[in-house]
Amino acid sequence: KNREVEIDVILELDDKRIRILRKLGRKEEVKKSLFILVKKSGILDYALQLKQESSPAEWKKYFQDIIKDGESKNKGNLLSRLYYHENNFKNAYIYSKNLHDADYLELLAKKLNRDYPELACEVFRKLCFYFITRGSGWPYQKAGKMLGAIKKIDKNERYFKKVKEEIVNLYKKKYSLMAIIEKV
Numbered sequence: 001k002n003r004e005v006e007i008d009v010i011l012e013l014d015d016k017r018i019r020i021l022r023k024l025g026r027k028e029e030v031k032k033s034l035f036i037l038v039k040k041s042g043i044l045d046y047a048l049q050l051k052q053e054s055s056p057a058e059w060k061k062y063f064q065d066i067i068k069d070g071e072s073k074n075k076g077n078l079l080s081r082l083y084y085h086e087n088n089f090k091n092a093y094i095y096s097k098n099l100h101d102a103d104y105l106e107l108l109a110k111k112l113n114r115d116y117p118e119l120a121c122e123v124f125r126k127l128c129f130y131f132i133t134r135g136s137g138w139p140y141q142k143a144g145k146m147l148g149a150i151k152k153i154d155k156n157e158r159y160f161k162k163v164k165e166e167i168v169n170l171y172k173k174k175y176s177l178m179a180i181i182e183k184v
Contacts, residue, residue, distance in 0.1 A: 007041075011037075011041060011043075014033065014037055017033060018030055018033050018034065018037075018049075021033065027053065030053055031050060031053050031054060031058070031062075034046050034047075034049050034050040034053065035050055035062055035065070035066075038050060038066055038078075039066070039069050042070070042073075042075045042077070042078040043078075044078060044081045044082065044085075047066060047078070047082055048085065050062055051063075051085075063082070063086070066078075066082065067079060067082070070082075076095040076096065076097065076098050076099065077095075077099055077101075079091075079095040080092045080093075080094075080095035080096040080099060080104075080108075081104070083095065084104075084107075084108060084111070089108065089111045089112050089115070089116065090112075090115075090116055090119065092108055092111075093108060093112055093116070093119045093122075093123065096108060096123070100130065102127060102130060102131070105123055105126065105127055106123075106127060106146075108123060109123035109124050109127070109149070113153055117153045117154070118159075120149075120153055121150050121153055121154055121159050121160075121163075124146045124147075124149045124150045124153070125146075125150065125163050127142075127143075127146045128143045128146040128147050128150075128163065128167065129143075129167075131143035131146065132167070132171060132174075132177065136174070136176050136177070140174075140176060140177045140180050141180060143167075143177070143180070143181075144180040144181060144183065144184055147160070147163065147164060147167070147181065147184045148184050150163055151184060164181060164184070167181055168181065
C-alpha cells in the first residue's frame, strides 16, 4: 500500500512538472517527460498526451519506441490499448490475450467484427467464460449475450455450436445458465 501511495505522489509531481513546462512553452521537454512517463508507468493517458503534443513523424518514432519498450517489459495492457487508439485492432487483439477488462474486450470485439470476425468470435468466447465464472444472475445473462454475439458473427454457426457445446459440457449442472444458453 505504501508503494502505491509513493507511485501516486511521483505521478502527481510529474503531472505538475509537465503543466509547468507547458506554461513555459518548453514543448520538447514536455514530450521527453511524457515519453519517460509512458515507459515508466505504462499509463495510456501519457501516451495519448504525447501523441497530441507530437507531429505525426515524431509520434511515429515515439510509438515504435513505446511498442519496443512495452514488448520487452511485457506491458500487454498498454500495447493493446495503444494499438486500439491507432485503429490497429488486429494488433490490439494480439496484446489483449492476458487482459481481463470485460468492457474493453467487448469494445475490441465489436471493432474486430468487421475485418476480423474470427478474432471477434475468440474474444466473445473468452468473455462468455469470463462471465460464467462471475456467478449467476446478470453474469449468466451477459454470457448469453456474448454467445449471441458469436451466433450473429458466425454465419455458418460451426464456431457458435462448438462454443455452445463446450459451455453445456462444462456447466450442464448450472440449470439457470443452461436455460439462458438454450435460448440463444
